[in-house]
Amino acid sequence: MFPIRDHNPSERTPYVTYGLIAVNLMVFLMMLPLYGNEAASGRVFIQYGLIPLRLMNGDGCETILTSMFLHGGFMHFAGNMLFLWIFGDNLEDILGHVRFAIFYLVSGLGAALLQVAADVSSVVPMVGASGAIAGVMGGYLLLFPRARVDVLFIIVVIFKVVPFPAWLMLLLWFGLQVVNGALNWSQMGGGVAYWAHAGGFIAGFLFVLPVWKGLGGQAFWTRTDGHPDHPDARYKFAKSSIPAIRRRK
Template sequence: MFPIRDHNPSGRTPFVVYLLMAANILIFISYAGAMDDARLINQIYYDYAVIPARITDGFAFDTLVTSMFLHGSWMHLIGNMLFLWIFGDNLEDEMGHLPFLLFYLAAGVSAGLIHVLTAPGSLVPTIGASGAIAGVMGGYLLLFPKAQVDILLILIIYIRVFTIPAFVMLGVWLGMQFLGSLSSNPDEGGIAYWAHTGGFFVGLVLSIPLWLRRGGVKFWNRTHGHPPHPEQTYKFSQSRIPRIPRR
């Protein structure tokens, strides 16, 4: 189950979202050919990924930024860029271009630091824009909790797109990250659940001043919890999966 779009396109061109997506894609392409060279890819990760033990020792703080633009596979990259594209445009529209860029970087750096705090001695490189994008999702939840999000559900041969409020989708996602945080060992690698959980709450907290300037609860009442733009109506084509009648 993953989101494919929301129903409120932004009111202006999200230049920063496009710039971030382009930067992530081009950087990944620049070293994708090194994936089969263990020595080279390990050197890239050593130089630019977050390695908690190095930061704990007082080194490589710049990797808190550079690691946000590295990804481990095409699917890792595509998944992150999909979430950024869906949730980033409305947030950039509401914040403004430069404030949104600073917000994104602050959320990503904070998520990296939270990961370091939860695994201070780990030598496992950590990469990806997930922490920063989790911050975007936290801000989106605060500002637009009732925005309509289309979800693609795939269960073996059952494929369906359906619409749910953002607070349901983001709440389920956050719950999964939190449960993963409790059950995983960050020293062993894998998904950096604490970075996701922490980044989400950092993004939510950083968005509170903007929410208050917009009127707080009055902003929700005025916009009904949706981005303040005309809603887009989508038509779904009928599923091509054959129906088997009951006997």
């Protein structure tokens, strides 16, 4: 299951969201020739990825930033950009362009710090934008808990799109990160950086908390009904132009 869209287009152009997607795309395209060569791609990940032990030794502070724009492959990149595309524009609408850019970086920092704290001796490079994007999801949860998000379920050969309220989808996602992080604590040598996801989510939520209070807190939810403060988008699927054929008995 993964979200494919929300029903809440932003009222102004989300330049920072578009810019972040563009920068991630450029880095991904630069890395593309290296993905088939583990040694070459590994050297890039070691140099620019975030390695907890190196950071604890006071080296590689710049990798907190550079690691946020590297990805391990196409699905890693595409999934992260899809989440940023869905949730980033509405948050940028509320925060404004400059504050949203700062928010994104702070979320990435929170993701890095919790992942490092989870295993300070790890020498495995952490790469990916998912920690910062988890912060976007945490902020979205606080501001728009009742926004509608369409989630695609894939069960073997069954494909079904189900609308979820944002609070349910996002809390379920966050809960899975915490549970998986706890279950995999003894296997911190590699795999998914669950604690980075949790750290980014918490950092994004806390960053937006004073913004939400400034907008009126629960009064903001009452006024907007937990949605972005404009009409929902309505998606219509065009009917096929191919005529129906009835089978003769």
